[in-house]
Amino acid sequence: MADHEILADHKIQDYIDGRLDDRDRAAVAAYLLAHPGAASKVETLRRQNEALRGIGQEILDEPVPARLREVLQRQTEVAVSGRGRLRASGFLEAAAAILLFCIGGALGWFMHDRLTPRLGLEDLIASNAADVYTFYGGDHDYPVDFPPDRTAELVSWINRSFDREISPPDLATLSYEYRGGQLLPVSGASIGFFQFEGPEGARLAVVFWPGDQPPTKVDRIGRQENVAARYWLGNGFSFAVMSDASNPDLESAADAVFAYYDGVLGPSP
Amino acid sequence: MQETVDLIEAEIPRLRRYARYLAREADRADDLVQECLMRAIAKVDSWTPGTNLRAWLFVILRNCHINEVRRGQRTVLMGETSTDYDVVPTPASQEAHISLLEVRDAYLNLSEEHREVLLLVAIEGLQYEEAAAILEIPVGTIRSRLSRARQALRDALDDGRDMPGASVSRGRETRHG
DSSP states (O other), X not given: OXXXXXXXXXXXXXHHTTXXXXXXXXXXXXXXXHOHHHHHHHHHHXXXXXXXXXXXXXXXXXXXXXHHHHHHHHHHHHHHHHHHHHHHOSHHHHHHHHHHHXXXXXXXXXXXXXXXXXXXXXXXXXXXXXXXXHHSOOSTTOOXXXXXXXXXXXXXXXXXXXXXXXXXXXXXXXXXXEEEEEXXXXXXXXXXXXXXXXXXXXXXEEEEEEOOOOSSOOEEEEEETXXXXXXXXXXSEEEEEEEETTOTTHHXXXXXXXXXXXXXXXXXX | OHHHHHHHHHTHHHHHHHHHHHHOSHHHHHHHHHHXXXXXXXXXXXXXXXXXXXXXXXXXXXXXXXXXXXXXXXXXXXXXOOOOOOOOOOOOOTTOSSOXXXXXXXXXXXXXXXXXXXXXXXXXXXXXXHHHHHXXXXXXXXXXXXXXXXXXXXXXXXXXXXXXXXXXOOOGGGOOO
């Protein structure tokens, strides 16, 4: 029967959700005019919908936390300057490539089997190389989300993300000062990032991420173009210390960094 | 690019509301939003101007959440818990025939699945197709799930009316599809 059909539940729903074309909408409207009972049902649904829209309204009314606006602003700056840098130099590309090289090399070494399918981690990084380019900046004024005065906030966020409290290491004895850090998104995971600046503007970065790596330390060093990285699989975490290839402090800084995290995360079996 | 960033910024309150549904704790919800914003900027070129930015952001946000759950965070998968949903309503407007409070109570007692589809379509005003893309289910499933969710909501409201003074307590049993 046509009347029954026209007010099948899905039809009413499409009517309320504005999904009918003009002709069907007019037909439903005409039907409702002639059938007050049905019209009342539709009206109830409509009011229910209106009431639903008020749910969570207080969240919309809250002021947006400053950190969200800031992160949006900073990431935009990074993205814009990153694009410029990518065109201008191969530094970022090299940085990402060296990270991939190190990860690939370390995993390959550990597995003693080049034919074994790549681990997810490598793909993870590879598929998001663009993110790494964007975030692993080469400029001295790299705008990190969390400058040193917001370290507590960053560590708390890392803790929530990784379920481990990982703080920036103290590299003062090597004359490197902590300049800030952040969490970088890659698909399916996040990567932590701490940046340091040393004598004459020399830069170092500590990059780390959690994973199901075998709990064995793998200590490798890789160089590519003007970037060097030393890479270490810790206890449930991986760390890479990266710098310009010409930076003579990489080795000692990596020693200090790895020793520090070995202590924090507990010794590997 | 700045124009798109401005549009994204305007969506932050909506992202926070959906994140609150997904993550439940306000701090964790904002962490999710933060990660979503970073990813959104990193791949801003993949958004097609003219399409629904909110829906695009919701896909990213939900993926961030799922990734986090898969990483074995303390968050439980949606649907595995009846923990409270701390999105609370603003005071009901006097003239509303169905009070917001009643609807809120009834809504909170719905299944996770029903709440989420109502959130996306009825509350956030997304098209079925957009909600389908976010939840990774067919449009037909959105339509039928929505219909059942609304029926469950109506049943819960009716039950509440039948028992004056009693809070709406039905809901979990209406959970199907």
